[in-house]
Amino acid sequence: GDSVTQMEGPVTLSEEAFLTINCTYTATGYPSLFWYVQYPGEGLQLLLKATKADDKGSNKGFEATYRKETTSFHLEKGSVQVSDSAVYFCALRGGGADGLTFGKGTHLIIQP
């Protein structure tokens, strides 16, 4: 079945550092790919998405590119802020599926 693998944290960085959170996937067909973020005490929110190979999703300074050849969707940000501290989930939606398939989540901690 479909699966998502992402680096597990916690990942601790200093403010203004460069961020990469790796995500790879296994799926049949051509899934849509997502990054969700969960801030403390809140529900998951869609951060960005990509629906086909080579698409780049971007939002709030975060980016991720759908790489079919490496089955990856790594999340990047050039300069992180303390307010980016949260749990980040990589996810996919396979063709015809009702539900999303999530990774385990990466806890990101940004120190001032």
Add this chain to the structure above:
Amino acid sequence: EAGVTQFPSHSVIEKGQTVTLRCDPISGHDNLYWYRRVMGKEIKFLLHFVKESKQDESGMPNNRFLAERTGGTYSTLKVQPAELEDSGVYFCASSQVRGWENLFFGSGTQLSVL
């Protein structure tokens, strides 16, 4: 506009007891989803309602879990009897249309079965 509301936020029960979780979706959202995150593992899809009908319940772990959405508004997820392995965070999400870009999540119910 109110978001997706779940309660209780936390529930601690003993093995063998019954627990009912409730989700109030965003008003007007026909699609309602339940997910579960067991500690240290992935968030797993449980089921999907369209209005009051179960569209997909392939993720429900076993027959101790019963989800309902009478009237197509709020939904309940009952676990009876609860087992230790049922502990985790139960998330509810809703969307106006069946599509991922409009999926809104609640903050979850933390269930602990002792």
